[in-house]
Amino acid sequence: MFYPNERIAVFIDGSNLYAAIRSLGFDFDYKKLLSYFHARGRLIRAYYYTALGDEQDYSPIRPLVDWLAYNGYSVVTKPIKEYVDPVTGNKRTKGNMDIEIAVGMLTMAPYYDHAVLFSGDGDFRSVVEEVQNLGKQVTVISSLMTQPPMIADELRRQSDEFIELNSIKDDLIRQPNG
Secondary structure (H helix, E strand, O other): OOOOOOEEEEEEEHHHHHHHHHHHOOOEOHHHHHHHHHOOOEEEEEEEEEEEOOOOOOOOOHHHHHHHHHOOOEEEEEEOEEEEOOOOOOEEEEOOOHHHHHHHHHHHHHHOOEEEEEOOOHHHHHHHHHHHHOOOEEEEEEOOOOOOOOOOHHHHHHOOEEEEHHHHHHHHEOOOOO
16 A cells, blocks of 8 residues: 655665566566556655676676666665585585665665665565664565565564565566567
């Protein structure tokens, strides 16, 4: 439930959203996402969080990140870290943005009435609770329809509202040649 005069801030866990839309099988239109929330309230900021590979290597996410930065999103990135798995000895990468998203949600709380979190990661349950304790509404958008479900039960229960990503797919799908 959104109200026309409420201030909305959107927080997108890039890797989590990417996995959900890939599993649901549709091409996401980030411009439509901004329009979707502009139509529901006063969108004050839309953040997109993602880890990026070393600048020397081509990153397939780089064109999206650049486009988002030029088209109304506040993009927050950090470098992907490489490490050797102590058990298998294999080279692995990690680029978790949970802390950055949590800090962003808490830092921006004085400026919004309603936070929208695009993630299903159960690690966000406590930050959602804290934002609610500050008097804010929190809507989580993720999916139960993926295999396995992308939304953690504890996050879905903590949110004020859960929106199934697939249920708003028609509002956010990129049309061919569009």
